[in-house]
Amino acid sequence: MFPLHDDNPARSNPYITIIIILSCVLIFLWQLSLGKYAQNAVFALGMIPAVVFNIKQLSPDLVTVPALATFFTSMFLHGGWMHLIGNMLYLWIFGNNVEDAMGHKRFILFYLICGVAAALTQAIPNPDSVIPMIGASGAISGVLGAYWLLYPHARVLIVIPIGFYLHTTRIKAGWVLGFWFILQIVSSIMSADQQGGVAWGAHIGGFVAGIALIPFFKYRHVRLFTPARGNYR
Numbered sequence: 672m673f674p675l676h677d678d679n680p681a682r683s684n685p686y687i688t689i690i691i692i693l694s695c696v697l698i699f700l701w702q703l704s705l706g707k708y709a710q711n712a713v714f715a716l717g718m719i720p721a722v723v724f725n726i727k728q729l730s731p732d733l734v735t736v737p738a739l740a741t742f743f744t745s746m747f748l749h750g751g752w753m754h755l756i757g758n759m760l761y762l763w764i765f766g767n768n769v770e771d772a773m774g775h776k777r778f779i780l781f782y783l784i785c786g787v788a789a790a791l792t793q794a795i796p797n798p799d800s801v802i803p804m805i806g807a808s809g810a811i812s813g814v815l816g817a818y819w820l821l822y823p824h825a826r827v828l829i830v831i832p833i834g835f836y837l838h839t840t841r842i843k844a845g846w847v848l849g850f851w852f853i854l855q856i857v858s859s860i861m862s863a864d865q866q867g868g869v870a871w872g873a874h875i876g877g878f879v880a881g882i883a884l885i886p887f888f889k890y891r892h893v894r895l896f897t898p899a900r901g902n903y904r
Contacts, residue, residue: 685767717803720794785813792876816881
């Protein structure tokens with residue numbers, strides 16, 4: 672199930688969302704330009720739990736920024752075209768409305784905090800991991816969590832592959848994002864003993880952070896959906 676767009680136009684221009692997308696694309700092109708040295712950039716700028724928690728030291732020739740700064744630099748690196756396109760698609764669809772609900776300056780802070788929360792959720796259970804974490808998916812998961820509380824009734828056009836046929840339909844965002852979150856939990860449980868791959872824990876942590884933070888970042892006049900009551904508050 673892949674989202675294409677929503678029917679929820681924003682009232683203001685999503686400057687920060689666009690800047691983040693352009694930054695991620697340009698930085699990925701820079702990664703590609705490094706050729707065989709691209710992996711060095713991943714270790715230098717990716718978030719490595721063992722280095723952040725001072726359990727192990729990064730090779731001196733790879734130290735580019737302080738270890739704690741990699742919480743932020745890692746959000747703008749990606750491991751491949753599909754990794755980049757998938758993340759930017761989700762950010763483009765859902766980011767503009769979340770930015771609209773809190774304003775540009777608050778959205779920057781919200782996005783970065785969700786990214787850090789997501790990285791910590793993945794890193795704390797495995798503090799001695801030497802695998803670099805990269806990608807914007809943790810921060811974007813926070814955007815999805817916020818959208819889930821802000822606009823659950825907005826319709827999202829999705830593509831569902833059925834064999835060789837691609838079926839399109841519109842489903843409420845609450846169901847789309849709820850299914851996405853459950854999928855992250857199931858995937859995290861199934862891959863619990865694996866090293867590397869997708870940071871499912873970061874997705875879960877980012878989503879929860881977005882839900883927890885949106886009441887403090889949104890404009891006062893913007894109402895939130897209360898799942899238990901099925902209405903807005």
